[in-house]
Amino acid sequence: MRRLLVLGGGTAGTMVVNRLRRALPRSEWEITVVDRDDDHRYQPGYLFLPFGTYTPDQVTRKRHTFIADGVDLVLAEVERVDADTNEVLLTDGRSLGYDYLVIATGTVPRPDQTPGMLGSQWRRSIFDFYSYDGAVALATALRSFDHGRLVVHVTEMPVKCPVAPLEFTFLADAWLRDRGLRDRVELVFVTPLSGAFTQPIASDQLGAMLEERKILLEPDFMVERIDDVQKLLVSYDEREVPFDLLVTVPLNMGSEVVARSGLGDELNYVPVDKHTLQSTAHDNVFAIGDASDIPASKAGSVAHFSVEVFVDNFLQLVHGRPMTGSFDGHANCFVETGDGKGLLIDFNYDTQPLPGRYPLPVVGPLSLLKETRANHLGKLAFRWVYWNVLLPGRPLPLPALMSMAGKVVPAEGSPTQGSPTPSREED
Incomplete structure (x- = not known):
């Protein structure tokens, strides 16, 4: 029996275990996810709590209700990862072994x-x-x-x-x-x-x-x-x-677990290949979502798009084939601007947010870099999509990799290229 262990049952970790549970035979794979408690928070909703748009019960659900059958949910604190022995030590004295480890421990305000x-x-x-x-x-x-x-x-x-x-x-x-x-x-x-x-x-x-x-x-x-x-x-x-x-x-900063395990940089983010999300230090360790050091926005959309690439790559890897997927840093964010309007931005590692229409040229129906009522409604609708589509790992009809379709490129000589999220050295 091969063992996949995921640390963190937030957005990225939940999507990974749900998608891979459907793809990996139960007779051959044991999948476990570890988190400290059973409360799953819809973090984009925090923005709306101070203004009374959302109530606390609208941003909180029980974690176990989103974990697929056939995935073991362990509610415990992680002490550290021993990547040399392929073992995760819990604070209660237990240990969990793995063949592959996915670190999805997120980032926290400090x-x-x-x-x-x-x-x-x-x-x-x-x-x-x-x-x-x-x-x-x-x-x-x-x-x-x-x-x-x-x-x-x-x-x-x-x-x-x-x-x-x-x-x-x-x-x-x-x-x-x-x-x-x-x-x-x-x-x-x-x-x-x-x-x-x-x-x-x-x-x-x-x-x-x-x-x-x-x-x-x-x-x-x-x-x-x-x-x-x-x-x-x-x-x-x-x-x-x-x-x-x-x-x-x-x-x-990233999780203290990453720091205690000697797996992180100065801000406790795990160094990975920005295209495959594979650890630069351990071939059987990956970091996804906010836990990695990729030069992309730490946002739910990045977690979603990168998980799609990761899952396909992981299935290739465990079947002995090269990983052919390459994540491009795709991020897609609604920006609330007040008065029932919002912007939408769509970008990746190499191309900054541009004006235009999304996801389809001309028809949209959403506008890029333009305040519209539709963008605001899209932001509010995303909460339902999050609970009912993203977390369960159901397909969303949006490309994982950024498309230039519908985008308006400025005239020659205008700046159009560059990492939309600067590295810490550039900050």
Whole structure:
């Protein structure tokens, strides 16, 4: 009996075990997935919790209900991976052996990594929405915030869903306007990037949208510490940004399990081949979703598209054939812009977000890099798709690899190429 072990029962891990359980004979393969608890969170929904669009019960389901029959779900904490002996050690003393290991342990916000972030104002005037508890706490804080300086801040790239901080800013602007409070609140977007986003075309458009909404942009801001007494963000070049309410995106890091196992880089992400997701250190280890170091957005769409490539490659590998699939970094993200509208961006390792129509030329029905009601509805509809199509591993009629069909390439001489998600060296 051959053994496939998956660490992490989130988006990527669940899709992998469900797809491979259907593809691998039960008489020959034992499939196990490990996670610490039985609560599966719909993380894109965290964005909507502070504004009351979603309720907590709408973003939480029981993990075991999405795991296919024939997959063993182990609820336990992982101590470490011993890749030399093909063994995973659990904190309760048990060990799990494997022939192939898939690391899908995700990424988590680490407010402890920025001095002052976890100080006296944490969850009082400093909040995050990248965690379930943070988003719920922020919902309460927003209800009592009626004037002052609201600062939305990104600590450092890469972060999970890099458009989410901008989405929160646009939604906050619309939410305040709906309540007649916008003129009493100064909105500021603080980022380590040189502009609103990571590539020229999208950055110019999103930056113009910030300006149109009278949202101040503070670029190239590398935070050194937070002064929680004076309520100041302080950068390494000694700039100061005051706040009354700070909505911050802490440094994102991979799992401590990866660090304890000696399998990660300085941010606890597993180095892999960016096309096959195979570990650069161990041939029988893969990292998928947010757990890997690939230079793509840490987003659910990347997990979905990369899992499709991974599954086909894995089946080739275990049957003794070369892996022929090559993931291109495809990401596809709705960007909420407030007032019942949204943008859609579609890009990969080599091509930045471009305008056009998606998924079909001319007919769309969705528009790229254009605010539309349809894009907003697509964002809301994705929650149903997530629970009922993606997690169970059912096919979605979208190509895993990015297509140029329907995209409008700028005139010659305009920048069109480049990694849409910069590496840490570029940040």
